[in-house]
Amino acid sequence: MAAEIHAFIQTLFLIASSLCLCFSIRNSIPNGFLKFLFVLPFFFLFLYIPLQFQTIHLRGTLGFFIGWLGSFKLLLFAFGKGPLCFAATSSSLRRFLAVACLPIDIPEHKSPPNRSDPDPLLPLSFAAKLGFLILTFAAIYFKNRFYPNVVLIFFCLLIYLLLEILIGGATALAEAVLGVELLPFFDEPYLSDSLQDFWGRRWNLVSSRILRPAVFDPCRKLAGTVVGKKPAAIIAVMATFAVSGVMHELIYFYMGRLTPTWEVSWFFLIHGVCLAAEMAVKSAVGGRFRPPRVVSGVLTIGFVMATSFWLFFPQLLRFKADVRMLEEYAALGAFVKSVTAELIGPLFISFQVK
Numbered sequence: 001m002a003a004e005i006h007a008f009i010q011t012l013f014l015i016a017s018s019l020c021l022c023f024s025i026r027n028s029i030p031n032g033f034l035k036f037l038f039v040l041p042f043f044f045l046f047l048y049i050p051l052q053f054q055t056i057h058l059r060g061t062l063g064f065f066i067g068w069l070g071s072f073k074l075l076l077f078a079f080g081k082g083p084l085c086f087a088a089t090s091s092s093l094r095r096f097l098a099v100a101c102l103p104i105d106i107p108e109h110k111s112p113p114n115r116s117d118p119d120p121l122l123p124l125s126f127a128a129k130l131g132f133l134i135l136t137f138a139a140i141y142f143k144n145r146f147y148p149n150v151v152l153i154f155f156c157l158l159i160y161l162l163l164e165i166l167i168g169g170a171t172a173l174a175e176a177v178l179g180v181e182l183l184p185f186f187d188e189p190y191l192s193d194s195l196q197d198f199w200g201r202r203w204n205l206v207s208s209r210i211l212r213p214a215v216f217d218p219c220r221k222l223a224g225t226v227v228g229k230k231p232a233a234i235i236a237v238m239a240t241f242a243v244s245g246v247m248h249e250l251i252y253f254y255m256g257r258l259t260p261t262w263e264v265s266w267f268f269l270i271h272g273v274c275l276a277a278e279m280a281v282k283s284a285v286g287g288r289f290r291p292p293r294v295v296s297g298v299l300t301i302g303f304v305m306a307t308s309f310w311l312f313f314p315q316l317l318r319f320k321a322d323v324r325m326l327e328e329y330a331a332l333g334a335f336v337k338s339v340t341a342e343l344i345g346p347l348f349i350s351f352q353v354k
C-alpha cells in the first residue's frame with residue numbers, strides 16, 4: 001500500500017507538469033493540427049497512467065478521470081473546444097488543472113440552467129444517498145445470503161451512489177477552492193422518463209458534454225452531407241454510444257486486466273439503437289401521444305437496469321470487483337493503523353518517560 005501511495009503522488013506531479021505545459025501553449029500555438037500534434041503525446045500518456053497501479057480503486061478512478069475524460073478534454077483543447085478551452089480563457093492555471101483532472105465543468109454563464117419540466121418527485125438528499133451507500137456496502141459484504149440477481153441490483157446502486165457521493169464531494173471541494181459554480185455530474189437519473197432524458201440530461205453529464213463536441217457533432221456534420229439531417233443525427237448517436245462503449249471497455253480493462261469480452265460495448269450499442277428508435281418514434285408522433293410520467297419512468301429505469309444486469313455488471317463480477325474492493329479497504333485500514341502507531345507510539349513512550 002505504501003508503494004501504491006508513493007506511485008500515486010509521483011503520478012500527480014507527472015500529470016500536473018504535463019498540464020502546465022499544455023496550459024503554457026494555449027495562446028502561442030493556434031488551434032488545429034499543430035496544437036493536436038503537441039497534445040498527442042500527453043493524450044497517450046494519460047491513457048497509459050492507470051496501467052501502472054495495482055489497486056482497483058486507483059485504476060478505476062484514474063482510468064475514468066485521466067484515461068478517459070482527461071485525454072478527451074486534451075483532444076478538444078487542441079481544436080479550441082471543450083471545457084479546457086473555457087478554463088484556459090480565464091488565464092487561471094488552477095482552474096485549468098482542476099477541470100483537466102476532475103470530472104467537472106465550469107459553465108460559461110453564471111449558473112446552470114434550470115430544467116424546463118420540474119420533477120414531480122422530490123430528489124433524495126445527500127444524507128439519504130449516503131445512508132443507502134452504507135447499506136449497499138453492507139449488503140455486498142453479505143452477498144452470499146442473497147440471490148445472484150439481487151446482488152446485481154446492489155452493484156447497480158453501488159455504482160450510482162459511489163459516483164454521486166464521491167464526485168459530488170469532489171465538485172463541492174472544487175467549487176470552494178476555485179470560487180465558481182460548477183455544472184452537475186448527475187441530475188437525479190432515477191427520475192428519468194425516457195432514454196433520451198436519462199443519457200442526455202441526467203446520467204454522467206460531464207461525459208455527455210465531452211462526447212457531444214468530440215464525437216456527436218463531427219459525425220452529424222459529416223454524415224449530414226451524405227444522408228441528410230435526420231439520418232445523420234441517428235448515425236451520430238450510434239457513433240457516440242460506440243465510442244462510449246469502447247472507453248468503458250478500457251476502464252474495465254484498467255480495473256481487471258482481463259481480455260475484453262465486448263459485452264459492455266454491446267450494452268451501449270443496444271442503448272444507442274433504442275435511443276435512436278425512441279427519437280424516431282417521437283418525431284413521427286409529434287407530441288400527439290405521451291405516456292404518463294410514472295409509466296415511462298418505470299419502463300426507462302427498468303430497461304436500463306435489465307440491460308445492465310445482462311451485459312454491464314457481470315463484467316464487474318468477472319474480475320471480482322466486490323472482493324477486491326473490500327480487501328483494499330481492509331489493507332488501507334491496516335496501513336493507516338500502522339502509520340498511526342509509528343507516529344503516536346514514540347510520543348506516547350516519551351510521555352510515559354517524562
